[in-house]
Amino acid sequence: MSQPHQLNFALYLQRLGYGSAPPPTLATLRELQLRHTSTFAFESLSTLLRMPVPIDLASVERKILHDGRGGYCYELNQMYQELLRHLGFEVRGITGRVVMGKPEDAWTERTHRLVLLSLDGVRYVSDVGFGGMVPTAPLLLDTEEEQATPHEPYRITERDGNYTLRAKVAGEWRAMYVFDLQRQEAADYEMGNWFVSTHKDSPFLGHLKVALMGEGLRRTLNNGSYAVHRLGQDSERRQIVDPDELIALLQREFAIRVPQHPRLREALGELLARPPQA
Numbered sequence: 001m002s003q004p005h006q007l008n009f010a011l012y013l014q015r016l017g018y019g020s021a022p023p024p025t026l027a028t029l030r031e032l033q034l035r036h037t038s039t040f041a042f043e044s045l046s047t048l049l050r051m052p053v054p055i056d057l058a059s060v061e062r063k064i065l066h067d068g069r070g071g072y073c074y075e076l077n078q079m080y081q082e083l084l085r086h087l088g089f090e091v092r093g094i095t096g097r098v099v100m101g102k103p104e105d106a107w108t109e110r111t112h113r114l115v116l117l118s119l120d121g122v123r124y125v126s127d128v129g130f131g132g133m134v135p136t137a138p139l140l141l142d143t144e145e146e147q148a149t150p151h152e153p154y155r156i157t158e159r160d161g162n163y164t165l166r167a168k169v170a171g172e173w174r175a176m177y178v179f180d181l182q183r184q185e186a187a188d189y190e191m192g193n194w195f196v197s198t199h200k201d202s203p204f205l206g207h208l209k210v211a212l213m214g215e216g217l218r219r220t221l222n223n224g225s226y227a228v229h230r231l232g233q234d235s236e237r238r239q240i241v242d243p244d245e246l247i248a249l250l251q252r253e254f255a256i257r258v259p260q261h262p263r264l265r266e267a268l269g270e271l272l273a274r275p276p277q278a
Contacts, residue, residue: 005057007079009086011065015039024088026119026138029126034136034150036080036128037213041070041254046197047204048271049261053197055189057082068257070212072204073113073129074193080128081115090118094125095192096165096179100133104164104175111192111202112177113184116141125156125165125179132211132220132229133167133176151218151231208271212254219253224272226253239276243268 013021016035022028046053053074054060060075070076077093084091094116097108114127123141127134137149139156141163146153153168162180166173196202203209210221218229224240226249240246243265250256258264 005061007057007061007082007086008065009083012079012083015065021087024084024119028087029084029089029117029119029124029138032080032084033126033128033138034213036076037134037136038215039255040064040076040128041256042072042076042129042131042134042209042211043070043250043254043256044072044204044207044209045069045250045256045259047202048206048208049259049263049267050206051261053193055193067259068255069259070210070254070256071129072131072196073127074189074196076129077113077115077127078189080126084115084117084126091115091126093184093189094179094181095184095188096163096177098177099164099175100177104178109192109195110188111196112179113189113192114179116181125163130176131209132218132222133169134211134213135165135167136213139165151213151216206271208268210250210254210256221249221254223274223276225276241272243272246272 016039055074060079063069064071064079081091081093093113095110096112097110098112099106099108114125117124117126124138125141126138135149135154136151139147139154141156144155144157146155155166157164162178164178165176167176196204208223212219216231220227226240227235227237229235240249246268247258250258
């Protein structure tokens with residue numbers, strides 16, 4: 001029986017700015033989540049190019065730590081969960097249904113992976129893979145109070161065993177995703193990832209979604225629409241119209257080593273020729 005893949009934790013921590021392993025404390029958890037969402041971009045270049053998205057740990061490590069890419073929840077939160085476990089945190093994976101931009105009671109596909117964590121008997125959820133509105137701090141699970149983060153405030157409400165994560169955007173509470181604490185195994189993640197990366201109804205297939213946090217700001221790219229959202233200020237937006245400009249933006253603003261793919265410029269050109277999304 002083959003041994004499970006071991007991440008290069010020294011390299012991982014180095015990329016996050018640590019010279020040695022930090023202790024498994026709440027202060028570490030807060031700092032790790034902020035650093036992670038500001039270091040490794042959420043990005044869907046693979047699904048734009050209709051390339052496979054393998055989520056075995058060795059493939060995820062190669063893509064993110066060695067190839068200079070980012071990823072989405074099945075990649076980023078999987079790797080992050082392994083790092084937390086290595087540091088001594090008590091963690092397991094859970095999944096949810098994205099309702100951002102939809103009615104809160106929409107029963108969408110179970111396609112988001114995040115981390116459930118217990119620290120000194122207190123339960124938290126931690127998430128580094130939710131794109132442009134990713135929380136940048138761990139959130140207490142068992143309270144419905146507003147919770148501050150380095151970016152927007154969040155709150156979690158519970159009803160009949162389902163938890164809804166909301167963010168306060170422009171003074172309004174908006175639902176992001178609904179999750180529960182059901183046990184998940186590798187097959188569950190494979191099914192969700194299959195839908196996200198291959199299904200014709202997936203919002204990622206043939207589309208480009210990119211996000212990276214910064215101090216007091218969020219950078220997002222939705223196909224050709226680039227935005228910088230600064231706390232307490234109006235967002236800055238511009239439309240990218242040239243594939244080379246888009247590649248340069250991915251490298252400069254999102255710290256992504258853009259893959260050498262024979263169809264990359266053609267795919268980006270087709271993407272940028274579409275009408276901007278509302």
